[in-house]
Amino acid sequence: MLTIQTSNPELEAKCLFRTIDADGSGAVCHEEFHAHLADFGLPEQEIESLFFEIDKDKDGLIDLSEFESAYTRYTQCTNDSAFSVLPSQVKVSESYIVTDELLGEGGFAMVYKGTVRKTGEAVAIKQMSDDQDCKLISQEVGLLKSCQHPGVIGFVDFIHDAPSYYMVTELVDGGELFDRIVSKEHYAEVDARKVIHRLLQVTEHLHSINIVHRDYKPENLLLKSMHDDSDMRLCDFGFATLAKGRSITQVVGTPGYMAPELLHEKPYGVEVDLWATGVLMFMLIEGAAPFYDEDPDKLDALVKRAVLDFDPEMWSAVSPEAKDLVSLLLHRAPHMRITAQQALKHKWFAELEENLQQPLGGVTRDKIKSVKRNFARIRMRTAGRSIMMARGLSSLSSTSRFSSGPLSPGMSLSPCVSP
DSSP: OOOOOOOOHHHHHHHHHHHHOTTOSSEEEHHHHHHHTTTTTOOHHHHHHHHHHHOTTOSSEEEHHHHHHTHHHHHHHHOOBTTBOOOBOSOHHHHEEEEEEEEEEOSSEEEEEEEETTTOOEEEEEEEETTSOHHHHHHHHHHHHHHOOTTBOOEEEEEEETTEEEEEEEOOOSOBHHHHHHTSSSOBHHHHHHHHHHHHHHHHHHHHTTEEOOOOOGGGEEEEETTEEEEEEEOOOTTOEEOSSSOBOOOOBOTTTOOHHHHTTOOBOTHHHHHHHHHHHHHHHHSSOSSOOSSHHHHHHHHHHTOOOOOHHHHTTSOHHHHHHHHHHTOSSGGGSOOHHHHHTSGGGGSOGGGGOOBOTTOOHHHHHHHHHHHHHHHHHGGGSOSOOSTTOGGGTTOOSBOOOTTOTTOOSOOOOOO
16 A cells, blocks of 8 residues: 555545545535544534534535635645544444455455345445554555446445454455456457446546556456446555556556556556556457566566567458558656547447457466466566665655555455456
8 A cells, every 4th residue: 555645635535525425426415524523523613613623604504615726725624634544443343244255465465255234235344453554454445435436446435443453345256257258258359349448438537537557457457247347446546546647656567567657667657557448458458468577677678669569360351441450559757648538539339349359369367367477476586676776755655566466555445356
């Protein structure tokens, strides 16, 4: 989990406003304001007074401009933050039935299948020891809550019930999207297009609210259920942060999916997610990574050069539009890389489905697994590298460069999927 790197009150205010605006109406009502601050230990009279102080036009609603104007005052009064969601101080058993069914485990957490007592809805419940820094966990919760998109794993609850923290999300137990898609009896270019289109829709939403995910990879694209291969969820917001322009300098990510500007240690922005989307698109069509070497330094060098090598045998039956889009996504220069909004309007997505039915027989589940295993080995080899590689970040020396394994403190509640 990373410390959020931002000093932009405007972005912070917008992010927090989306969290308080529970129904997504664009305005915070009296009930939403009180519900959000219910666990902050503030007297009701103080909450009431603050609401009417922020509601300048006295219409009973706080709009974004009013909240932005009063953001400093709000944070001073409440100690609230866009990146710090306080856990409820209640017994987890009061609201949830936690079963013994283990969905995943790691060095820092255990994930169990659970049920909401009031509704009977199945959920995933991640249990973490409360000797971990609550602030680090709550940063991810804050960004996840602010997303509010059907393609992002749904946040449900965050509880402190000593001696553990519990993070509750919707249950996503359909396995990895890539595994399901490439295992189809007839896997074709049109199937790859559907995956990339869904991912770009999520990406466009995140970038429109100034969130950059920074860890796109097959393990983080999961399916809601075993019965629908179109209901995707983006998981793991442990590396997510706010971005405006190219101002981020923390060098983080998963080897193989990291953009050249990250490896060059240059300030960067949301474009890194588009690079990773290009890597995933390339994998879906060729069944291999666009850049790979067993030596981590040589892999970095290949990514920095960003010279694509299309296997003629694998790409000969693929539309020229697909080749064009992946080239635009994997452009070395971030300012030349296609945006999510532009990519969704690319001619590849206008191509008729019947023209994209040629089977991609060379892409198999085993090939995708092989790519993931190779990158996992590189991640292990690079674990001893310098922790922070970007300029001027000595104060963030606890930040890890590389994506951790399943169920690290920064992981969202997704099931453990074998590599």
